[in-house]
Amino acid sequence: MSSSKDYLEFVLEQLSELSDITYRAMMGEYIIYYQGRVIGGIYDDRFLVKNTKKARALMPDAPLEIPYEGAKGMLLVEDIENKAFLKELFETMVDELPLPKKKRK
Numbered sequence: 001m002s003s004s005k006d007y008l009e010f011v012l013e014q015l016s017e018l019s020d021i022t023y024r025a026m027m028g029e030y031i032i033y034y035q036g037r038v039i040g041g042i043y044d045d046r047f048l049v050k051n052t053k054k055a056r057a058l059m060p061d062a063p064l065e066i067p068y069e070g071a072k073g074m075l076l077v078e079d080i081e082n083k084a085f086l087k088e089l090f091e092t093m094v095d096e097l098p099l100p101k102k103k104r105k
Contacts, residue, residue: 002028003042011047014080017087029067034090037097040074043067048074049089052096058089 008023008030015021015032022033030042040049048067049055055075056062064073079085 003045007045017083047077051075052093054092
């Protein structure tokens with residue numbers, strides 16, 4: 001099952017208090033970027049973020065879910081309607097995530 005464009009638009013609206021949010025469609029799902037870093041994605045209409053130490057501290061009871069077969073577990077964001085929480089989550093997590101690798105020419 002792939003994610004709906006409507007759910008993507010809902011998530012993007014919830015993240016509207018953050019600048020520098022981008023996304024990329026990939027095989028029916030959506031990868032979410034913050035400040036150029038992969039922070040999570042939308043998989044089967046579930047909003048998942050990378051399983052980082054700071055994300056776990058903010059969401060200690062969040063279930064670990066597999067976005068697709070063969071992938072590492074990610075944390076399910078259940079408090080998706082709380083824009084202030086999402087802003088805090090992303091701003092807290094971003095320093096733990098690697099910058100994208102430069103593409104070779």
